[in-house]
Structure formats: C-alpha cells, structure tokens
Amino acid sequence: MTDHACADRLAGGSHVTCTDCSLNPICLPIAVRDDEITELDSIIKRSRPLRKGEHLFRPSDEFQAVYAVRSGAFKTYTLTEEGEEQVTGFYLPGEILGMDGLSTNLHSNAAKALESAAICEIPFSKLELLSTRIPTLQRHFFQLMSREIQADQQLMLLLTKKPADERVASFLLNLSSRYTRRGLSANRFRLPMSRNDIGNFLGLAVETVSRIFTRLQANGVLAVDGKEIEVLKRDVLCDMANAPITGNAVRMRSA
Amino acid sequence: MTDHACADRLAGGSHVTCTDCSLNPICLPIAVRDDEITELDSIIKRSRPLRKGEHLFRPSDEFQAVYAVRSGAFKTYTLTEEGEEQVTGFYLPGEILGMDGLSTNLHSNAAKALESAAICEIPFSKLELLSTRIPTLQRHFFQLMSREIQADQQLMLLLTKKPADERVASFLLNLSSRYTRRGLSANRFRLPMSRNDIGNFLGLAVETVSRIFTRLQANGVLAVDGKEIEVLKRDVLCDMANAPITGNAVRMRSA
DNA sequence: CGACTACTTGAAATATTTCAAAGTGAGTGG
DNA sequence: CCACTCACTTTGAAATATTTCAAGTAGTCG
Numbered sequence: 155m156t157d158h159a160c161a162d163r164l165a166g167g168s169h170v171t172c173t174d175c176s177l178n179p180i181c182l183p184i185a186v187r188d189d190e191i192t193e194l195d196s197i198i199k200r201s202r203p204l205r206k207g208e209h210l211f212r213p214s215d216e217f218q219a220v221y222a223v224r225s226g227a228f229k230t231y232t233l234t235e236e237g238e239e240q241v242t243g244f245y246l247p248g249e250i251l252g253m254d255g256l257s258t259n260l261h262s263n264a265a266k267a268l269e270s271a272a273i274c275e276i277p278f279s280k281l282e283l284l285s286t287r288i289p290t291l292q293r294h295f296f297q298l299m300s301r302e303i304q305a306d307q308q309l310m311l312l313l314t315k316k317p318a319d320e321r322v323a324s325f326l327l328n329l330s331s332r333y334t335r336r337g338l339s340a341n342r343f344r345l346p347m348s349r350n351d352i353g354n355f356l357g358l359a360v361e362t363v364s365r366i367f368t369r370l371q372a373n374g375v376l377a378v379d380g381k382e383i384e385v386l387k388r389d390v391l392c393d394m395a396n397a398p399i400t401g402n403a404v405r406m407r408s409a
Numbered sequence: 410m411t412d413h414a415c416a417d418r419l420a421g422g423s424h425v426t427c428t429d430c431s432l433n434p435i436c437l438p439i440a441v442r443d444d445e446i447t448e449l450d451s452i453i454k455r456s457r458p459l460r461k462g463e464h465l466f467r468p469s470d471e472f473q474a475v476y477a478v479r480s481g482a483f484k485t486y487t488l489t490e491e492g493e494e495q496v497t498g499f500y501l502p503g504e505i506l507g508m509d510g511l512s513t514n515l516h517s518n519a520a521k522a523l524e525s526a527a528i529c530e531i532p533f534s535k536l537e538l539l540s541t542r543i544p545t546l547q548r549h550f551f552q553l554m555s556r557e558i559q560a561d562q563q564l565m566l567l568l569t570k571k572p573a574d575e576r577v578a579s580f581l582l583n584l585s586s587r588y589t590r591r592g593l594s595a596n597r598f599r600l601p602m603s604r605n606d607i608g609n610f611l612g613l614a615v616e617t618v619s620r621i622f623t624r625l626q627a628n629g630v631l632a633v634d635g636k637e638i639e640v641l642k643r644d645v646l647c648d649m650a651n652a653p654i655t656g657n658a659v660r661m662r663s664a
Numbered sequence: 665c666g667a668c669t670a671c672t673t674g675a676a677a678t679a680t681t682t683c684a685a686a687g688t689g690a691g692t693g694g
Numbered sequence: 695c696c697a698c699t700c701a702c703t704t705t706g707a708a709a710t711a712t713t714t715c716a717a718g719t720a721g722t723c724g
Binding site (some may be wrong): 262 | 490508511527540541552554555557566568609612640
Binding site (some may be wrong): 572573614635 | 679680681682688
C-alpha cells in the first residue's frame with residue numbers, strides 16, 4: 155500500500171550503499187567518480203526510520219547534518235511569533251533537506267515526517283571537508299542551494315501574482331514532475347500532505363484548496379479520492395498553471 | 410546628494426583593495442587571513458560604474474560571476490510567462506547578488522541598477538577554485554546562500570500570512586537594519602526603489618503601498634518625503650511588524 | 665464504536681485590487 | 695530658465711477574490 159519500498163531494500167540496518175541506491179541519480183551529482191562515491195558513502199549514516207508525525211529536527215536545533223529522503227515524505231515549516239505554522243516546503247525521496255540552519259548553525263525550520271520515512275544523514279562538517287577535496291561535490295551543493303533559491307522565487311511569484319487556481323495547478327504539476335523523476339506515474343499519485351498543509355504552503359485557506367479540488371473534479375480535470383489524485387486532463391491543468399502543455403511543470407521546490 | 414561615496418574612493422579605476430574597503434566586514438567572512446584576502450582580491454574585477462536603469466545581467470545570460478555591490482542599489486527580478494515583472498530582491502552596498510543561475514549556469518533573474526552603482530565582479534569559476542583551498546571561503550558562500558534561503562522563507566511567510574501594513578512595516582525595518590549595518594542612520598534613509606517595486610516585491614498593488622505610506626505618515630509613525638523616509642515612532646512600526654521593539658528588524662533579504 | 669481530526673460546502677464579511685483621475689516631480693529641449 | 699512631457703505617486707469609489715464563520719460529513723485510530 156505505502157509506496158516507500160523505493161529506497162531499495164528498506165531501512166532496518168541493511169547497509170544500502172549510495173552506489174546501489176536507486177535514488178542516486180537524483181541526490182548525487184552525476185560526475186562523481188566511483189571511489190569518491192565510496193568516500194561519501196562512508197560519512198553517511200542511514201538512520202532509523204521515522205514514524206509519521208516525528209520530527210527530524212526542530213527550530214533552534216543545532217545544525218549538524220543535511221538529510222536525503224530515502225522513503226516517505228517530509229514537510230518543513232517555521233513558526234510565526236504567534237506560534238502559527240508556516241509550511242516552507244515538501245521533500246520527497248531523493249531530495250535533500252536541512253540546509254536552512256547552515257548560516258546560523260541552528261535550524262530555522264522544523265522538519266516533520268508526513269508518513270513513515272527513512273533518511274540518509276550526512277554530517278555537514280564532514281561533507282564540507284570532503285567538498286574541498288571533491289570540487290564536483292562542492293559544486294553540487296552550491297547548485298542544490300541555488301536551485302532551492304530559484305524554487306523559492308518561483309513560489310514567491312505564485313504567491314504574489316497568481317490566483318488560487320493557478321497556485322494549486324502549479325503545485326500539482328510540480329509534484330507530478332517530481333514523481334516522474336523517480337520513474338513514477340505523472341498522472342496518478344498520492345499526496346503525502348494534508349489539504350491544510352497545501353493551503354498553508356500556497357498561502358490559501360484550507361477551504362479554498364478544498365473548493366478548487368472539487369471544482370477540478372467537477373470539470374473532469376482531476377479524479378480526486380482523498381489524497382489519491384489522478385490527472386485526467388493534463389493540458390487543462392497546464393493551461394491553468396501557465397505551464398508549457400508538455401508533460402512536466404514549473405519547478406517549485408525540488409532538491 | 411547621492412550617498413554612494415561609501416565604497417571608499419569612488420570607482421573610476423582607482424584600485425581599492427578588499428583590505429581597504431569599508432564594506433569588507435559585510436561582504437567578506439571575518440576569519441579570512443590577510444594573505445587569503447589578497448588572493449581573493451586578485452581575482453576580483455572592479456568594473457565600471459553602471460548608470461541608473463542599466464542591467465548587470467538579464468535572464469538567460471550566462472552565469473559567470475557573482476557581484477558585490479560597492480555603491481548604489483540593485484533590484485533583481487524575473488519575468489512571468491506573460492512578461493510581467495516579479496521583483497525578487499533588493500541589494501545594497503556590501504551585499505552580494507547573482508547566485509541565481511548557479512544551478513543552470515544561466516541567470517534566472519535580471520539585475521538592474523536602481524541608481525548609479527558600482528560593483529565588484531567575482532568570477533565564479535575562480536571563486537569556486539579558491540573555495541576549495543580556503544575552507545572559510547567555501548563556508549562563507551554556503552552561508553550566504555543559506556541566508557538567502559532563510560530570507561526568502563521569511564518573505565514567503567510575510568506574503569502568505571500577513572496583512573499589507575505588516576508587510577510594509579517589516580520591509581522598512583528590514584531596510585533600516587541593513588542601513589544600520591553599514592553604520593548609517595537607522596531612522597532616516599532614502600528608498601532606492603519605487604513604490605511600484607516595493608508593491609511588486611511585497612505582493613501588493615502600488616496603490617496599497619501608497620495608501621499605507623500616507624496612513625503611516627498621518628499617524629505620525631513616519632515622515633515621508635518622496636523616497637526620503639524618517640521613522641518617528643520605531644516602536645509602533647516594530648509592533649506592526651511583530652518584531653521585537655528593539656532596534657533592528659526581521660531579516661528578509663540580506664547578503 | 666466513539667472521539668478526533670481532516671475535509672467539504674454554503675453564506676456573509678473583508679481586505680485588497682482594479683479602475684479612473686488628478687497631482688507631483690524630475691528631466692529635456694527650446 | 696521656463697514650459698512640457700513622461701513617469702511616478704496619491705486618492706477615491708466600486709468590484710472581487712478569498713477568507714472567515716458555521717455546520718455538516720467523512721475517515722481514522724485507539
């Protein structure tokens with residue numbers, strides 16, 4: 155039922171190497187040599203799986219590592235002064251999170267598992283050291299952060315200039331393209347997050363998100379069954395999102 | 410009248426070194442040794458000044474360098490599919506821009522001088538190389554990008570959860586704190602950007618921004634004279650922004 | 665099975681936008 | 695140096711998308 159059998163053999167201590175991991179084309183730079191991968195591999199800890207709702211880190215936690223999602227999904231969020239949540243991103247298998255906190259040595263975000271999840275923990279000090287010796291790796295992380303910045307800017311554009319439908323459409327297409335990258339179906343997937351999280355992330359009230367889903371369903375654009383989504387008219391969805399009609403969408407927050 | 414006599418002797422070819430530059434505590438890591446600064450210095454080009462309205466780079470320009478603002482100010486922006494502008498940030502002296510484009514080797518933003526400006530151009534390939542030898546430098550740039558991500562997230566929070574007044578208040582306090590960092594007055598400064606740019610950046614219509622400025626003026630919180638701003642009741646402004654009443658504000662987009 | 669949380673739906677309330685128009689200012693050329 | 699233009703800014707009134715409030719309906723988990 156759950157689809158996180160994706161990170162090759164599941165967690166449980168069985169030591170899957172980066173070389174073996176099916177996600178490595180997503181989370182590692184292509185150009186790293188085999189011996190270098192091995193070196194990287196040696197600093198990575200494959201930690202215990204997290205249960206739904208568990209935190210990987212919280213705001214003010216010391217920044218020690220970045221994390222690659224092996225299976226499951228995470229949301230990151232900050233808290234406002236009044237204590238309300240602000241969802242800053244979603245992370246799927248192969249994507250890397252935790253680079254907030256690099257600037258202050260304290261995490262500014264919290265990261266919470268949206269479902270059972272497994273991660274690879276990459277101690278940052280070691281990664282940093284390794285990066286001075288493997289320029290490709292240094293560049294990879296520069297690029298990773300640069301992509302995050304670009305994604306955030308795309309999102310800002312969405313938030314400031316686009317109506318609710320377009321935000322939701324873009325969001326769905328973005329997720330879709332991220333599933334595609336892992337070889338999963340572009341048009342049938344399961345949302346790991348709640349409507350509430352989606353609304354929060356997109357700057358919309360839950361009710362608005364809900365209404366848009368029902369409308370899209372009524373128009374025959376989507377078949378919605380709870381968190382299960384099927385895209386029936388991708389072209390319409392792309393139109394709504396102002397994205398090129400072809401398969402994959404605006405990138406919003408990858409890693 | 411213009412206040413960009415700040416980058417020590419002005420441009421014009423007179424070779425000001427990083428060591429001499431009054432901005433170096435802002436744009437360089439503290440821990441870089443003298444001989445290392447000299448090395449960094451040798452790869453930096455101090456380019457001709459730009460006139461108001463000139464572009465430093467445009468979307469799709471090849472990514473070759475990052476830029477430290479020496480004097481003046483820049484805005485960065487992207488274009489939507491429909492060709493409208495989306496302002497993504499403002500950059501003041503001592504701050505570094507151009508790291509978008511790192512991921513694709515093409516700039517995704519445009520950078521435009523908001524007034525006469527001078528910059529230090531830092532060729533990225535050389536910087537990258539140098540970073541492998543000077544770990545402090547590598548970390549500095551990691552941190553720079555991390556800070557940009559954090560700033561973007563703060564901004565997203567503002568955009569999705571906060572009413573117009575709070576956005577403007579936060580914006581002003583943010584600018585104020587950035588001026589303070591350069592030793593300038595916290596409560597009297599000149600906005601280098603238009604109301605339009607502010608609105609665009611904050612996800613508000615120009616008219617809304619204008620109305621808020623007039624209201625703040627009416628309440629005696631600000632004295633507004635065109636782009637010249639004086640903060641009369643900082644505490645009120647901080648309240649509006651939900652920021653600690655003390656001097657400096659939420660960081661939004663520094664560098 | 666009951667209690668909770670998540671989701672949906674409708675109707676009223678509201679902040680912000682849009683449209684329209686007038687005022688201000690800065691820069692240009694006569 | 696003045697007049698003129700163009701771009702920016704301000705202000706008001708009407709329009710509107712989205713939120714908020716309220717209530718009902720699923721699901722889900724112990």
